[in-house]
Amino acid sequence: MEVIAFSILSTIVLISALCVILARNPVHSVLFLILAFFTSSGLLVLIGAEFLAMLLIVVYVGAVAVLFLFVVMMLDIDFAELKKQFLDYAPFGALVAFVFLAEIAIVAGTMGMERSASFDASPNAETNVEAIGQVMYTDYLLLFQISGVVLLIAMIGAIVLTLRHRPGVKRQSVEKQTGRTREEAIELKDVRPGQGI
Amino acid sequence: MAQFLSWTDNPILLVLLSLGQILLITVVLLLAIAFLLYFDRKVLAGTMLRKGPNVVGPFGLLQSFADFGKFVLKEMIVPAGANKSVFLIAPILSTTLSLICWAVVPIAPGWVVSDLNVGVLYLLAMSSLGVYGVIMAGWASNSKYPFLGGLRSAAQMVSYEVSIGFVLVTVILLAGSMNLATIVEAQTGGFWNWYAFKLPTIIVMFPMMVIFFISALAETNRPPFDLPEAESELVAGYQVEYSGTPFLLIYLGEQIAITLMCAMTSILFLGGWHSPVGDLGLFDENTLAGFLGTGTLESLIGALWFALKITFVFFMFAFVRALVPRYRYDQLMRLGWKIFLPTSLVAVLIIAGYVVFTNSAGA
Numbered sequence: 001m002e003v004i005a006f007s008i009l010s011t012i013v014l015i016s017a018l019c020v021i022l023a024r025n026p027v028h029s030v031l032f033l034i035l036a037f038f039t040s041s042g043l044l045v046l047i048g049a050e051f052l053a054m055l056l057i058v059v060y061v062g063a064v065a066v067l068f069l070f071v072v073m074m075l076d077i078d079f080a081e082l083k084k085q086f087l088d089y090a091p092f093g094a095l096v097a098f099v100f101l102a103e104i105a106i107v108a109g110t111m112g113m114e115r116s117a118s119f120d121a122s123p124n125a126e127t128n129v130e131a132i133g134q135v136m137y138t139d140y141l142l143l144f145q146i147s148g149v150v151l152l153i154a155m156i157g158a159i160v161l162t163l164r165h166r167p168g169v170k171r172q173s174v175e176k177q178t179g180r181t182r183e184e185a186i187e188l189k190d191v192r193p194g195q196g197i
Numbered sequence: 198m199a200q201f202l203s204w205t206d207n208p209i210l211l212v213l214l215s216l217g218q219i220l221l222i223t224v225v226l227l228l229a230i231a232f233l234l235y236f237d238r239k240v241l242a243g244t245m246l247r248k249g250p251n252v253v254g255p256f257g258l259l260q261s262f263a264d265f266g267k268f269v270l271k272e273m274i275v276p277a278g279a280n281k282s283v284f285l286i287a288p289i290l291s292t293t294l295s296l297i298c299w300a301v302v303p304i305a306p307g308w309v310v311s312d313l314n315v316g317v318l319y320l321l322a323m324s325s326l327g328v329y330g331v332i333m334a335g336w337a338s339n340s341k342y343p344f345l346g347g348l349r350s351a352a353q354m355v356s357y358e359v360s361i362g363f364v365l366v367t368v369i370l371l372a373g374s375m376n377l378a379t380i381v382e383a384q385t386g387g388f389w390n391w392y393a394f395k396l397p398t399i400i401v402m403f404p405m406m407v408i409f410f411i412s413a414l415a416e417t418n419r420p421p422f423d424l425p426e427a428e429s430e431l432v433a434g435y436q437v438e439y440s441g442t443p444f445l446l447i448y449l450g451e452q453i454a455i456t457l458m459c460a461m462t463s464i465l466f467l468g469g470w471h472s473p474v475g476d477l478g479l480f481d482e483n484t485l486a487g488f489l490g491t492g493t494l495e496s497l498i499g500a501l502w503f504a505l506k507i508t509f510v511f512f513m514f515a516f517v518r519a520l521v522p523r524y525r526y527d528q529l530m531r532l533g534w535k536i537f538l539p540t541s542l543v544a545v546l547i548i549a550g551y552v553v554f555t556n557s558a559g560a
Contacts, residue, residue, distance in 0.1 A: 001208060027336060031283070034329065054318035062325030062358065066332070066351055073336050073344075127314045129375060172527070 006046055012039045026072045034065045051129045218310045222299055229504070230452050231261035236508070237515045244519035265445065273441035276338065283337035288443040291330025291450035298323045298457050303378040305470045305499035316377040317365050320461065321358070324416065327454055328354040331418070331425060334447065335435035346434025349526065350418060350425035356533040357415040363541035364409045367402065367548040368392055368465045381469030388473040393466035398551060401544045406466040408537050410513065413458035415533065417451060419514060421521040422529055455514060456507065463506035470499030 016039065019032040037060045044053035136144050189197060235250060235258060242249025250257035275281055301316040303309040313319050328351055335347015371392060372380040384391050392398070393406045415422040426434030436447055463469060524532070 025280075027280075028283070031333070038326075050313065050315050051318070054315050054322045057322035058318065058325055058362075062322060062328075063355060066328060066355055069329075069332055070348070070351060073332070073348075129315065174531075 002046060006043070009039050009042045009046065013043065026075065027069070030065065030069045030072050033068070034061055037061045037065060049128055051127075051132060215310070219300070222304075222310060223296060226296075226299060226453065226456070227449075230449070230456060231265070232258070233456060233508070233511055234261045234264075234452060236511070237518075240512060240515035241519050244516070268445035268448075269442055271441040273443060274438075276340065276438050278339040279438065280337040280339060283333050284438075285443065287330050287333035287337060288439065288446035288450065290333065291327060292446045292453065293450075294323055294326050294330060295450045295453035295457060299453075299460075301377055302457070302460050302464070303381055303469060304503055305496035306378075308496055308500065309378060312378060313376065315375045317369060317375045317380070320377075320457075321362060321365060324361075324454065324457070325354075325358050327416075327450075330447070330450060331435050334439070335425075338435070338438040340438055342431045342433075343435045343437050346425040346427075346431045346437075349431075350435060353418070353422065353424065353529060353533075354416055356530060357412040357537070360408060360533060360537035360541045361412045361416060363538070363545050364405050364412070365465070366545050367405050367541070370545070370548050370552050371398065371402075373552075377464055377469075381464055381471070384468040384471060386471070388468065391466060391468040391471075391473075398548065401547050401551075402466070405541065405544055406462065408541055409465070410462060410510075412533075412537060413462065414514065414517060415529065417455045417458055419455060420518040421523050423523065424526055424529060427523060456511065459507045459510035459514065460503075462510045463503060467506050467510075469506075470503045472498070472502050 013036050016032045016035040020029050020036065023029045023032060037056060041053040041056040041061075044050070044056060191197060238260070239249045239257075250260035253259045253263045275284060298320055300310045301313050301319050303312075331350040331354070332347045335343045335345075335350070338344070368380060369375055372383040374380060374383075384395075388394055389396070392402050395402065414420075418425050424434075425431075426436060431437075436444060439447055
């Protein structure tokens, strides 16, 4: 059963990963990327790491990829223009491809080596939520906190970059609005004909 | 339903059994939704002093089935400029995603298709995927209004997911588990043991239920947060170009998601399958229930209570739709990010402190 599920899932991951770079339409690329994310979380479920699988979906598919899609959908892409620039990017692309290929070759070279320890999704605990929590808040506490601070800095940076106080913009003040009384909002005037106020 | 699986080890039989369970829950769910839709329209009509659907079948009870027939038989139109594959995948995706959420919903003791240990996270993950149906529908239609609707919906659903996540964390902290069945078990007893009303956490948890309910409205694009389909500005938002069966699927996916949110509210805060008055001793060996077989009858009554609670929350959904005017988009964002997010964050702190100091996780 597991072998069948693994082969199906990994085939889908590989094909959709290929389609990410082969698809002509960038939105299709992102959609294939999402499919790849989703299927790899299926692979994580298969090895018993269901917590990581769910996190992968919530964080990457549910939030990060939505923003990707958002940005890509808003882009106005001119395909002819893209093709013209193809040669400009070719050397850089070749460099990246070479580094990637080398890395994959190194990984493939270690495949025959013996693993030092057998894999266990939830050691010393009932569920792998507990297992992750136990190491994350004890052994790796400092790293965990540091990554939290890094995220905080990124968040503040994004806010600082985009926050602009423009003068002359009418804003709604909820307190003012709900704090209005009849006395200050309405004034009755007795207007005489022919005179105005 | 996991208890039925113990009598066989044959993998083919197991697969067939799972398929049977999935089919059963889907059919029952879709039938229930047909009547919930009718109920929704009747509530709306009642508030507006109209009669509502009353022609098809007795009291108009079969209205939803007539609508179903109409949608299926109508011509399906794919706009010439649309991205055809994505356009057709979007409604299928939205229906499928909201249906597979029901795999982890415990209906009665032991009656669940998949008893996941990370059930709450699974639900969060699948409902966060629901946004793709809307974005894809909006983009693939290749038209202004659907696109605007899709963008609005994406921002809205991502925003409210954050506060839903924090509300879920408070319940997880109290129950000490992410398993939905365990969360329901932890609320055994009368309504004074349900998380929404349990002392002393009621001070925090009741407002959390309200936040969850309102966020659920926003997450499922229901009024007063139905900006993605605001008909006065966007015609019908991301559904403008859909017709026939694809439209039916989009509509169905939305309704299933709404029912799921009702089910989640009753599981997390209203004690799931437990009766509000606690165990009356009906299921002891020597009463009638003992004679009929304790487990099955208890499960049936539990399922009935669960259905009643879902109907109650659904009534609230319908009532809100009838009574509250639509929000403006900046108000919607303000409510999500400036009010719900800080409130639920503080609630997580308080509940975590309470659980640590009273050492009551899982109690």
